[in-house]
Amino acid sequence: MSILHTYITLDLETTGLNPKEAEIIEIGAVKIKDGEIVDRFQTYVRPQMGVPEETTRLTGIAFKDVRNAPRINAAIENFMTFAGDQPLIVHQGRFETRFLSDASGLPFGNNIHSVRDLARIALPSLSDHRANTLADYFEVESQSAHKALCDAEQLAGIYPGVIEVLRETSLQNKQNILRLLQGTNSPLLNIFVDLGNEAIKSEFMNRIRGGGADGLPLSNVGGEEPRTETEDHAPLDTDMLCTLFESGGTFDQQTEGYEVRTEQIEMVRAIADAFNNNHLLVAEAGTGVGKSMAYLTPAIHHAAQNGRRVIVSTNTKNLQEQLFFKDLPHLERTLNVPFSYVLLKGRSNYICRNRWHAALANTETFFTEDEREGALPLVIWAEQTQTGDISENNGFDMRRYASLWSKVCSDSGYCRSQKCRTNGQCFANAVRRSAQKAHIVVINHSLLFSDIVSENAVLGEYEDLILDEAHNIEKIAAQYLGCELNIWQIKNFSDQLRSPGFQSTGTLPALRHWIGVADLKDNIFATFDKGIGRAVNAAEDIYLKAQTFFQDLTEFLYGKQSSRKFYYTPKVRYRPGENTFEAVGESLGDFAKVGAELNNSLKNLCDWLKDLPDDTFPNQDELVNELDGRAQECSDLLAALNHLTHPEDEQCVYWVELPTRENSSDTRLFSAPLHVAEVLRDALYDKMRTIVFTSATLGIRGKLIYFLQRMGLDTMPDERVQTRCLGSPFDYNLQALVCVPQFIPSPKSPHFQQAVDDLLRHLARKIGRGTLALFTSYSMLNQSYDALKNDLSSDGILLLGQGIDGARGSITDRFKTHRRAMLLGTDSFWEGVDIPGEALEILGIIRLPFAVPSEPLVAAHMEELEKQGKNPFLHYSVPEAILKFRQGFGRLIRNKSDKGIVIVFDSRVLSTFYGRAFLEALPVQHRAFRAPDHLLQAIKSWFDKASAS
Numbered sequence: 001m002s003i004l005h006t007y008i009t010l011d012l013e014t015t016g017l018n019p020k021e022a023e024i025i026e027i028g029a030v031k032i033k034d035g036e037i038v039d040r041f042q043t044y045v046r047p048q049m050g051v052p053e054e055t056t057r058l059t060g061i062a063f064k065d066v067r068n069a070p071r072i073n074a075a076i077e078n079f080m081t082f083a084g085d086q087p088l089i090v091h092q093g094r095f096e097t098r099f100l101s102d103a104s105g106l107p108f109g110n111n112i113h114s115v116r117d118l119a120r121i122a123l124p125s126l127s128d129h130r131a132n133t134l135a136d137y138f139e140v141e142s143q144s145a146h147k148a149l150c151d152a153e154q155l156a157g158i159y160p161g162v163i164e165v166l167r168e169t170s171l172q173n174k175q176n177i178l179r180l181l182q183g184t185n186s187p188l189l190n191i192f193v194d195l196g197n198e199a200i201k202s203e204f205m206n207r208i209r210g211g212g213a214d215g216l217p218l219s220n221v222g223g224e225e226p227r228t229e230t231e232d233h234a235p236l237d238t239d240m241l242c243t244l245f246e247s248g249g250t251f252d253q254q255t256e257g258y259e260v261r262t263e264q265i266e267m268v269r270a271i272a273d274a275f276n277n278n279h280l281l282v283a284e285a286g287t288g289v290g291k292s293m294a295y296l297t298p299a300i301h302h303a304a305q306n307g308r309r310v311i312v313s314t315n316t317k318n319l320q321e322q323l324f325f326k327d328l329p330h331l332e333r334t335l336n337v338p339f340s341y342v343l344l345k346g347r348s349n350y351i352c353r354n355r356w357h358a359a360l361a362n363t364e365t366f367f368t369e370d371e372r373e374g375a376l377p378l379v380i381w382a383e384q385t386q387t388g389d390i391s392e393n394n395g396f397d398m399r400r401y402a403s404l405w406s407k408v409c410s411d412s413g414y415c416r417s418q419k420c421r422t423n424g425q426c427f428a429n430a431v432r433r434s435a436q437k438a439h440i441v442v443i444n445h446s447l448l449f450s451d452i453v454s455e456n457a458v459l460g461e462y463e464d465l466i467l468d469e470a471h472n473i474e475k476i477a478a479q480y481l482g483c484e485l486n487i488w489q490i491k492n493f494s495d496q497l498r499s500p501g502f503q504s505t506g507t508l509p510a511l512r513h514w515i516g517v518a519d520l521k522d523n524i525f526a527t528f529d530k531g532i533g534r535a536v537n538a539a540e541d542i543y544l545k546a547q548t549f550f551q552d553l554t555e556f557l558y559g560k561q562s563s564r565k566f567y568y569t570p571k572v573r574y575r576p577g578e579n580t581f582e583a584v585g586e587s588l589g590d591f592a593k594v595g596a597e598l599n600n601s602l603k604n605l606c607d608w609l610k611d612l613p614d615d616t617f618p619n620q621d622e623l624v625n626e627l628d629g630r631a632q633e634c635s636d637l638l639a640a641l642n643h644l645t646h647p648e649d650e651q652c653v654y655w656v657e658l659p660t661r662e663n664s665s666d667t668r669l670f671s672a673p674l675h676v677a678e679v680l681r682d683a684l685y686d687k688m689r690t691i692v693f694t695s696a697t698l699g700i701r702g703k704l705i706y707f708l709q710r711m712g713l714d715t716m717p718d719e720r721v722q723t724r725c726l727g728s729p730f731d732y733n734l735q736a737l738v739c740v741p742q743f744i745p746s747p748k749s750p751h752f753q754q755a756v757d758d759l760l761r762h763l764a765r766k767i768g769r770g771t772l773a774l775f776t777s778y779s780m781l782n783q784s785y786d787a788l789k790n791d792l793s794s795d796g797i798l799l800l801g802q803g804i805d806g807a808r809g810s811i812t813d814r815f816k817t818h819r820r821a822m823l824l825g826t827d828s829f830w831e832g833v834d835i836p837g838e839a840l841e842i843l844g845i846i847r848l849p850f851a852v853p854s855e856p857l858v859a860a861h862m863e864e865l866e867k868q869g870k871n872p873f874l875h876y877s878v879p880e881a882i883l884k885f886r887q888g889f890g891r892l893i894r895n896k897s898d899k900g901i902v903i904v905f906d907s908r909v910l911s912t913f914y915g916r917a918f919l920e921a922l923p924v925q926h927r928a929f930r931a932p933d934h935l936l937q938a939i940k941s942w943f944d945k946a947s948a949s
Helices: 053-059 072-083 094-104 115-122 131-137 147-168 171-181 188-202 238-244 250-254 262-277 291-306 317-334 353-361 369-374 376-384 402-408 427-437 445-453 470-480 487-497 507-517 522-558 582-611 620-645 676-685 705-711 752-767 778-794 808-816 856-867 872-889 916-920 932-948
Strands: 007-014 024-033 036-044 088-090 112-114 221-223 280-285 310-314 340-343 440-444 464-467 483-485 571-574 652-657 668-673 690-695 721-726 736-741 771-774 799-801 822-825 842-845 900-904 926-929
Touching: 007 072, 007 094, 007 147, 024 053, 024 072, 024 147, 036 072, 036 147, 053 778, 072 094, 088 094, 088 147, 094 112, 112 115, 112 188, 115 131, 115 147, 115 188, 115 376, 131 147, 147 188, 171 188, 171 353, 171 369, 171 376, 221 317, 238 262, 238 291, 250 317, 262 280, 262 291, 262 690, 262 721, 280 291, 280 705, 291 310, 291 317, 291 440, 291 464, 291 690, 310 317, 310 445, 317 340, 317 440, 340 427, 353 376, 353 402, 353 620, 369 376, 369 402, 402 487, 440 445, 445 470, 445 676, 470 668, 470 676, 470 690, 470 705, 483 620, 487 507, 487 522, 487 620, 507 522, 507 620, 522 582, 571 856, 582 620, 620 668, 652 856, 668 676, 668 856, 676 705, 736 932, 752 771, 752 778, 752 822, 752 842, 752 932, 778 799, 778 822, 799 808, 808 822, 842 872, 856 872, 872 916, 900 932, 926 932
Parallel strands: 007 088, 088 112, 280 690, 280 721, 310 440, 310 464, 340 440, 464 690, 736 900, 736 926, 771 822, 771 842, 799 822, 842 900
Antiparallel strands: 007 024, 024 036, 221 340, 483 668, 571 652, 652 668
């Protein structure tokens, strides 16, 4: 009897996700024998605590359905009678195991097999691996009226579909998967043993069907014509480019629903002039202008006419993918200009075939038991991928297995380039070669600054640059050009050298293994054995000494604080000349000493290995390169430790971030350059012919002075720097209403929190439209969430809190599907979130988004302004807050059909001399309200009028 043909598919409906708090309310199952459905099972379960309204809304199961149902013990007993000893096929695995085990007290674990985990291995490029997505992919439907039975019937169609995909993969892939599963407790082992035996019998060695199921091309190279360099500079025909965007032009003729936007045409003209005249152009383009098409079209013509490369850098992954997968292919079809384009990421985003094959050949020494299970979704993907870009593998859990990925990704420290046995198939080098020949290269800001630090080692020489989402440049530059050290860096480094466990893994145990099987003279073997032993001991010691150092530092710095309870991450700034680390000098000295010993041991081993004859043992070149990389990593960590604990650079800002959790030693050391503008001037402004800075939020009240000063562009020759502030084509007076409730007390008042909660509650209950509330701190967000949760739940209104109900992406997706939901978000929701349509109709800005004055970089910038005799609040705090305020406002109106209300809860916009600058920065007039009833009635009336129009 094989698990491939005979099994039970099972689904549970519950009142929540935590079995300690929630209960099973329905069990559905389908019995399959020899590939055919032979029986079905369904029962409701009467819970102890009733059925919450949100559960009814999600599952359709109400208390009336379960009132006369059996209790959980009887229900599980009936199910076990139905199932017998057959293996159970479920969707998630851990979820079902926890609920069944907690409810019955029986160990279900090894008999429950996850379709989701199988699908992550078989279909890594699927957009996600939820049950509905898999059902759509395999075209599976169920007509059952019962939710759990319906889902179990879907699983009965999904599971054989996934198995069939796995059948089609090569025997080598199956063997690699079995090699990873050996020695683990994974329930998937039984499935792959049967698949392997089946494959051997039939000698079925076909490859998996290619391509990604999410519809995105698995390629990071587009277009046809490679770039041919020319020495002449042919200017762009600006009028011709503008004509493309006018009524009757190319875009009008070839784009369905095209709308002429004068702001877009003006931006095209400004960018074409910038290319023709070697300008540094700063162009603010309001939401809806279509700025990506406005800069890509002149960039493509400029690159194609002159054989040049134009680098386009963005801040977010979403915009990168929009440019490469949507905008550039559209322009390739629309423009009569042959060109090529590439999506380029940092080296560590790509799998290294050489390291991956070496890891598969030696799984016991490369991976821990947990990592072997985590590596399963890489097996088939690594064979089928055209790009090697891990972001296309939605089956791999990068958050959980970042350490695993670091063992198999491409890394400059370990890359052997031309000497590598897989050089011709290297993903990272292939895309870099393509980027050298392309007309348009799409990157992100982090890679841009990585290239600056490495003196163009990544991008090579280029002279034309477009910086989209440019309002983030200063922040990203400070992060990337700075330095960080924490205990997790040391632990990951130590674990990669040697990870103790049932069977040690890592670089040093691998070296010991191969030295042991090599044919070496006794004295050479003894030298290596002792050297490896010293390195292993030092690798263990460096983590222990680092722990002691960070523990001592944490206790010392917390001893200077009044409390250890914080709602935010406390940061302590320190300066050159201060004796910040004197109190922890002993543990710091021990940490540095053992680090130096480890560094010497690794370098000695590298030198000895290089003296051995070639092919002394298998994988010798790879191991030498791996050890070289570890030695360089050790040197870099020691350099960071010295830089951060012996601050000398007056142009750097140094600080320590303390942990918020009790008994944690997760203290982190940071530094960042104070004057990013100087780096930009030397690395970019003086080298580039043309740079375009663009974003929807660069200026304040139609002026770009503040941005120019922060970027150091105000010191460049006036004739070289050009500016444009282009408004939005949206009719904000028709599409939006800005409300300021005067009845809410000042944020400094002890009654502010209660007033905010009361108004949010009224909005949810009496207006009932999708609402996003933007907070400036998790502390206040959490208090509002606790105050609102029960009230809104009792009214059937979904409340979602950032950091409470999931990550930003998952709660945003849930928010979009619930008409009356309320989402409470903080920092990352102020920008980069796109929720068009009726899902978001009310935006609440709870407080003006001033940066915390004690933030080290903020404090340093303010000190600099004070030295210059300027008011730091007016010259730094207010402009920064206005820009973020505008970004928050921009979440509401995303297209011409969007309509909604913005409520500014912070009355300082009316009561302070600086507050009105925030309202004046918005593209629509505001209305003030003295009473809650007046505000709510005005909102209702506005929506009624908007609906009628």
